[in-house]
Amino acid sequence: MHRNINLTQVQTFLWVATLRSFRRTAEKMNTTQPAISSRIARLEETLGVRLFERDNNFIRLTQKGVELLPYAEKLLRTSSLLVDQICHDEERQGMLRLGISEMVVHTCLPEFVGSLGEKFPSLELDIVVDTTVNLHREISEKTIDFAFMMGPVVDFQIENVELLQFEMIWAAAPSLHLSTDRPLSLDELSVRPLLTFAQNTRLYGELTRQLRKATERPPHVFPVNSAAAIRRLALDGIGVATLPRQMIRSDLETGALQEIKCSWRLPGMRFTAAYPTDPYNPMTEKIIAHSIEVARRYQQQMKR
Structure with missing residues (x-):
């Protein structure tokens, strides 16, 4: 038959x-x-x-x-x-499994998901929030369709599109009584505990290398795998934190946190869209084009 x-x-x-x-x-x-x-x-x-x-x-x-x-x-x-x-975009149907890093959740996720829902209302979203390390593994294993995270993913089967770069700053509670009148050296900062991202991140690696060169005493570096936890510890006066300016903008405006200038400039954190090149996904180009559009708008907002 x-x-x-x-x-x-x-x-x-x-x-x-x-x-x-x-x-x-x-x-x-x-x-x-x-x-x-x-x-x-x-x-x-x-x-x-x-x-x-x-x-x-x-x-x-x-x-x-x-x-x-x-x-x-x-x-x-x-x-x-x-x-x-x-078909129009609003008629497109299907399931899209998105992996989102926590950093994205605290910055541009609401705008991205909201506008995605408006553009593709029939598209069903399954959002997984996880650490960047786990998202790297999941996108390589193709258990998720897209990942929005700190990248890129080093895998020849994964395409990376850089969308944004977040400015990272030092921030601390006023209770720590750190000077805001002049840039402090890393040696001066390391008098206090330093709160930063997990050990398997680029930021942690670069920071610890610089500390070995610039500090006379062994610094107390506390790696934390949650940006929200770093912010909470900073607000409680536990130490000096490395955080994206955009994430703590309201804390800086209210004075709950103060920006601490440092002679060593923190590297920015790159926000990347990563997706498998195989098998072919008809929605890939649509989602990437939309992501670039949202990232451009968000970047303009950050400059205001």
Whole structure:
């Protein structure tokens, strides 16, 4: 009995080819493993060829599967172009799994998610808030579709688009009685505990290297994996914190925190959109274009 190929089968084929797992593909496509197996079996039956070799839990493409890959990707791209011509953005449907770093949550996330909902109201969002380290792993494993975090991700299968750079400043509660009249040296700052980001971040690495060069006494550096926790500790007068200016703008305006000038300038933190290049996702270019637009507006707001 002749059966036609449908786009769901093609998309399933591309995900199995990418993830090398029926189970992970089922999780990705929000269905069951038997449903994935059935789609692949029907596709193989229609084409009259075997697309995957299955050896216990190991799955790899056959030669025919390898040959099908570029045609499957082209078919999805063509279908996406057809939708672009016929449908408006607000009619686009589907599920998008977003990974968001905590830093983004405390800065531009509300504007991004709000405008995304307005532009694509039929798009279902699944938002995962996690540390940048975990998001790096999840985007590489393709368990999330996009990640908005401090980047970039060093992986040849991951595309990175730099959107924003946050200005980092030293901030402390007035109760610490640190001078705000002149730039302090790192040696002067390190009299107090220094609150900064986790040990596996670029900021922590650069700060500790500079401290080894510039301080006479062993500094007390407290790495914290939560920007909100760093801010809370700073407000409570526990130490001098490294934080994005935008995140604590209201604290600086009310005087709850003071900016502390330092002779060593903190490196900025880059806000990156990262996404897998394979398999092809028709929404990728739309979301990236929207992200760049939101980032541009947000950057203009920060300059005011």
